Amino acid sequence: MKLTAVRLTAAICAVTALSASAAIKQTKGDFEDKFRQLDESLPTANVYRTAGGEPGHAYWQQQVDYKIKVALDEQKRRLQASQSIAYKNNSPDSLRFLWIQLDQNKFRADSMSAMTEDFGGLGNRGPGGQKAGGSDPAKISLAALRRQHWIDDHEVGYDIQKVTDGNGNKLHYVIVGTLMRIDLAEPLKPGKSTDLNINFAFNIVEEDAVSARAGYEHFKDEGENGNDIFLLAQWFPRLAAYTDYEGWTNKEFLGRGEFTLEFGNYDVEITVPADHIVSATGALQNAKDVLTAEQRKRLKEAESAKRPVFIVTEEEALENEKEGTSKTKTWRFKADKVRDFAWASSRKFMWDAKGYKQGGKDQPLVMAMSFYPKEGGDLWKKYSTEAVVHTLEVYSRFSFDYPYPVAQSVNGPVGGMEYPMITFNGPRTELQDDGTRTYSLSEKRFLLGVVIHEIGHIYFPMVVNSDERQWTWMDEGLNSFLDGVAGREWDPTIPWGVEPRDITGYMKSSSQVPIMTQSDSVLHLGPNAYTKPAAALNILRETILGRELFDFAFKEYANRWKYKRPTPADFFRTMEEASGVDLDWFWRGWFYTTDHVDISLDRVYQLRLDTENPDIDYPRLRQEELDKPLSLTDLRNKEEGKQLWVEKNPDVRDFYDENDRWTVTNKERNKYNSYLKGLKDWERDALERAVREDKNYYVLDFSNLGGLVMPIILQLTFEDGSKEEMYIPAEIWRRNSKNVSKLIVTDKGKVLQSVLVDPHWETADVDVENNYYPRRIIPSRIETYKSSKSSSLVGRDLMQDSKAKLKSDDDKKDADKEEDKQ
Amino acid sequence: MRKLFNGLVVGLALALSAGASAHQLKSALTKMLFNQRSGNVEIMHRFYIHDAEHALKQLFKTNADLISDQDAQALFAHYVEQRFFISNQETLIPLNLVGYEIEGKFLWVYQETPIDEAITSLDIRNNALREIWTTQVNTVNIEGIGDIKTLTFDGNTESLQVTLHP
Numbered sequence: 001m002k003l004t005a006v007r008l009t010a011a012i013c014a015v016t017a018l019s020a021s022a023a024i025k026q027t028k029g030d031f032e033d034k035f036r037q038l039d040e041s042l043p044t045a046n047v048y049r050t051a052g053g054e055p056g057h058a059y060w061q062q063q064v065d066y067k068i069k070v071a072l073d074e075q076k077r078r079l080q081a082s083q084s085i086a087y088k089n090n091s092p093d094s095l096r097f098l099w100i101q102l103d104q105n106k107f108r109a110d111s112m113s114a115m116t117e118d119f120g121g122l123g124n125r126g127p128g129g130q131k132a133g134g135s136d137p138a139k140i141s142l143a144a145l146r147r148q149h150w151i152d153d154h155e156v157g158y159d160i161q162k163v164t165d166g167n168g169n170k171l172h173y174v175i176v177g178t179l180m181r182i183d184l185a186e187p188l189k190p191g192k193s194t195d196l197n198i199n200f201a202f203n204i205v206e207e208d209a210v211s212a213r214a215g216y217e218h219f220k221d222e223g224e225n226g227n228d229i230f231l232l233a234q235w236f237p238r239l240a241a242y243t244d245y246e247g248w249t250n251k252e253f254l255g256r257g258e259f260t261l262e263f264g265n266y267d268v269e270i271t272v273p274a275d276h277i278v279s280a281t282g283a284l285q286n287a288k289d290v291l292t293a294e295q296r297k298r299l300k301e302a303e304s305a306k307r308p309v310f311i312v313t314e315e316e317a318l319e320n321e322k323e324g325t326s327k328t329k330t331w332r333f334k335a336d337k338v339r340d341f342a343w344a345s346s347r348k349f350m351w352d353a354k355g356y357k358q359g360g361k362d363q364p365l366v367m368a369m370s371f372y373p374k375e376g377g378d379l380w381k382k383y384s385t386e387a388v389v390h391t392l393e394v395y396s397r398f399s400f401d402y403p404y405p406v407a408q409s410v411n412g413p414v415g416g417m418e419y420p421m422i423t424f425n426g427p428r429t430e431l432q433d434d435g436t437r438t439y440s441l442s443e444k445r446f447l448l449g450v451v452i453h454e455i456g457h458i459y460f461p462m463v464v465n466s467d468e469r470q471w472t473w474m475d476e477g478l479n480s481f482l483d484g485v486a487g488r489e490w491d492p493t494i495p496w497g498v499e500p501r502d503i504t505g506y507m508k509s510s511s512q513v514p515i516m517t518q519s520d521s522v523l524h525l526g527p528n529a530y531t532k533p534a535a536a537l538n539i540l541r542e543t544i545l546g547r548e549l550f551d552f553a554f555k556e557y558a559n560r561w562k563y564k565r566p567t568p569a570d571f572f573r574t575m576e577e578a579s580g581v582d583l584d585w586f587w588r589g590w591f592y593t594t595d596h597v598d599i600s601l602d603r604v605y606q607l608r609l610d611t612e613n614p615d616i617d618y619p620r621l622r623q624e625e626l627d628k629p630l631s632l633t634d635l636r637n638k639e640e641g642k643q644l645w646v647e648k649n650p651d652v653r654d655f656y657d658e659n660d661r662w663t664v665t666n667k668e669r670n671k672y673n674s675y676l677k678g679l680k681d682w683e684r685d686a687l688e689r690a691v692r693e694d695k696n697y698y699v700l701d702f703s704n705l706g707g708l709v710m711p712i713i714l715q716l717t718f719e720d721g722s723k724e725e726m727y728i729p730a731e732i733w734r735r736n737s738k739n740v741s742k743l744i745v746t747d748k749g750k751v752l753q754s755v756l757v758d759p760h761w762e763t764a765d766v767d768v769e770n771n772y773y774p775r776r777i778i779p780s781r782i783e784t785y786k787s788s789k790s791s792s793l794v795g796r797d798l799m800q801d802s803k804a805k806l807k808s809d810d811d812k813k814d815a816d817k818e819e820d821k822q
Numbered sequence: 823m824r825k826l827f828n829g830l831v832v833g834l835a836l837a838l839s840a841g842a843s844a845h846q847l848k849s850a851l852t853k854m855l856f857n858q859r860s861g862n863v864e865i866m867h868r869f870y871i872h873d874a875e876h877a878l879k880q881l882f883k884t885n886a887d888l889i890s891d892q893d894a895q896a897l898f899a900h901y902v903e904q905r906f907f908i909s910n911q912e913t914l915i916p917l918n919l920v921g922y923e924i925e926g927k928f929l930w931v932y933q934e935t936p937i938d939e940a941i942t943s944l945d946i947r948n949n950a951l952r953e954i955w956t957t958q959v960n961t962v963n964i965e966g967i968g969d970i971k972t973l974t975f976d977g978n979t980e981s982l983q984v985t986l987h988p
Contacts, residue, residue, distance in 0.1 A: 510970065782866060
């Protein structure tokens with residue numbers, strides 16, 4: 001007895017602990033409200049962020065302007081810089097200290113990122129190793145060793161040389177990992193500004209060795225000492241964001257969660273070897289100092305050219321590659337209203353440009369430009385700048401005019417990374433033995449895909465400034481959705497973006513985590529932050545809201561938060577408010593849980609109306625009995641030729657032999673007539689009409705096996721060969737998220753033959769087999785492959801096959817012989 | 823640190839450096855279906871073509887265009903054969919390479935073996951691409967035997983066990 005009591009206590013504790021996580025909880029029965037409004041999960045609306053997902057009437061964000069002078073020491077691969085920062089406190093709070101991001105410190109051996117690396121663990125960015133397992137020894141990859149060696153041999157992280165206020169007075173500072181706290185002499189009051197000066201230097205990491213989002217790449221066989229491409233990002237101490245929703249966003253940089261930044265205006269002077277070409281965030285201010293007259297003339301021509309014009313040609317770049325110089329030049333760039341500043345520099349760069357005349361009042365002319373070494377080859381010459389222009393055309397339609405004077409694609413050692421006005425993109429050509437440069441179809445698709453994707457990021461999150469450190473999906477998911485849209489408008493034969501069917505494998509797996517997981521903790525970043533949210537938005541646009549509502553709401557979101565800082569709640573609320581459609585169930589299912597979509601059509605049965613009229617109902621009942629299979633005993637008696645008593649004695653008959661039990665008498669008719677009389681007028685009309693029309697009534701039983709509630713899309717096929725589609729909104733699941741039934745009424749002649757759920761594969765339903773009623777065998781991929789192998793066209797080697805000569809009749813014999821051999 | 827390195831030597835030979843590519847996906851999905859209809863365990867590996875093409879480049883020094891070059895597809899399929907194993911009680915179960923095909927942005931590789939009802943658990947290894955990119959993540963969904971079971975082969979995972987008849 002005592003033991004029982006103890007157990008009970010333990011059980012109650014467990015329940016209490018669970019209920020603490022959600023404010024509203026079903027504590028009896030197993031009803032699950034998949035349509036519960038999200039209010040309990042979303043932050044409370046306030047004067048900074050409205051309940052409709054808009055910036056509130058007291059919305060604020062800080063303004064941080066930078067003036068930087070930086071010099072690249074090519075020999076030492078080191079940056080030396082001084083910067084002055086003007087920090088305007090627009091918040092209602094007094095600030096006694098400022099937090100600065102020191103991202104370069106992530107590369108230090110004692111950084112939290114390095115110290116917490118799970119050896120061989122999941123989700124590291126960059127080279128790793130494998131633990132010992134079973135009979136295998138532990139492994140460390142050569143790449144990991146290279147990284148280790150590189151870190152051993154180089155001093156990395158920031159050398160902070162000076163931190164003062166605007167008057168040159170030293171300020172006290174404390175470095176905390178990838179962050180630095182600067183203590184102000186006086187609290188910075190709301191509405192006031194303060195100036196900071198920071199001098200700093202650091203050694204640039206070798207991108208291929210360290211796997212970063214920037215760094216240098218060395219080409220050793222060129223010129224006297226070889227050449228480098230320098231890609232510089234996260235290169236200057238940047239203010240951490242101070243926000244209304246989190247205060248200081250000073251979460252350590254672990255490598256995965258990217259950047260949370262403030263908008264500001266930049267004035268940057270970059271001193272590099274005189275033969276370098278520089279691409280940077282911003283508009284070039286001193287073309288006369290750094291470009292030749294010829295180059296400036298070409299740049300002018302490019303503004304109205306149909307195809308990209310070379311500002312620096314391949315020949316000129318190759319000439320530059322041959323020898324270096326000890327002279328320097330200073331390039332000056334200005335950029336307004338940007339949240340970051342990145343740049344690239346190399347003597348290997350050729351440079352092409354083409355003007356994009358988008359019109360409008362903000363930025364009628366945008367220069368789309370690409371910078372790449374000879375290794376980029378035709379792939380870059382043909383497609384990079386054109387893809388930049390295409391991206392601007394499509395993305396602007398979904399958001400706002402591209403707001404900056406330049407949009408650039410730069411080739412270097414980084415696979416793909418985005419910054420305001422400038423992106424780094426990795427794909428290249430391959431040098432063949434005959435000296436030509438070629439690229440595969442897959443590499444071409446990759447270049448188009450990565451340029452569209454990274455340029456797309458200039459909108460999200462560079463202008464619509466979401467918090468990347470917290471939520472990778474807010475920029476990657478939205479951007480992957482849009483790059484799919486833009487890609488399809490480039491060439492739909494290329495398999496772009498995200499079809500709902502591509503994400504089913506991940507969504508049904510048990511290793512899925514909710515999309516609403518902080519970036520550093522996500523297990524599978526690709527499917528979780530890119531593919532699944534993109535597929536979800538695709539479904540929202542094409543299936544649930546439709547293009548008109550979705551496109552309006554999405555554009556509203558983009559414009560509300562242009563140059564501002566949205567949170568997930570602002571996105572969810574805006575999409576809902578602007579479309580006028582309750583989407584809380586959708587966000588809850590797709591973004592807050594790990595449910596998947598699997599709707600099964602379990603049963604279809606037909607109902608028949610009882611007319612109450614015995615002259616109609618009784619014959620029907622008789623027919624029903626006749627339609628039943630004969631009793632086996634009767635059947636076998638008949639087969640044996642057994643003569644029945646009634647057959648042997650036809651002379652003995654009575655009333656019941658002539659009239660079966662479904663014979664209608666006036667008694668039934670009188671009863672029917674008095675039933676009709678007893679009906680109210682409207683009841684009688686309804687009955688009579690139903691009898692007259694004699695429609696078919698079908699009940700479809702569905703079960704939700706995956707948990708995620710979604711619309712049920714039906715394709716009804718009738719015996720006359722016609723098909724109809726039907727869309728049942730997801731709300732059908734609101735009172736029972738596990739089983740629902742739907743009544744479908746069709747005209748007399750429309751006899752239902754079969755039903756198919758989700759005929760266009762638009763809902764990410766993971767199991768197609770249970771979508772059919774009656775069930776049909778759905779061959780597995782292997783079964784399909786085996787049966788169609790002979791007729792498959794996809795695997796043909798067209799390039800090889802196209803060399804074949806057309807054979808004449810004389811050749812036929814030989815051909816037959818060849819076939820016999822196979 | 824010293825102790826760590828003692829154990830490392832063997833693994834080095836195959837490991838090559840890989841350029842960082844933020845958007846190379848480095849993930850593969852395998853569906854392992856117990857197909858009662860065909861009586862086979864059907865193993866369907868889905869790789870991104872671009873991943874597979876770069877892997878071939880590193881492994882075999884070939885610049886093949888995987889989409890059009892069937893020999894390169896075959897080469898990759900045979901490579902996958904050498905990286906995916908299922909075994910029972912330390913005994914390797916032979917898998918038949920059914921074929922491979924390109925579909926959209928994916929390269930599929932198919933293997934199968936007859937279902938053996940006597941076997942109650944399997945040890946699975948999926949090492950494809952993991953010696954090239956240690957960030958490679960291979961997910962295996964086991965289907966057709968009740969609830970889907972997911973195995974994740976990432977950096978530190980060598981072999982995972984799945985129980986077939988719980």
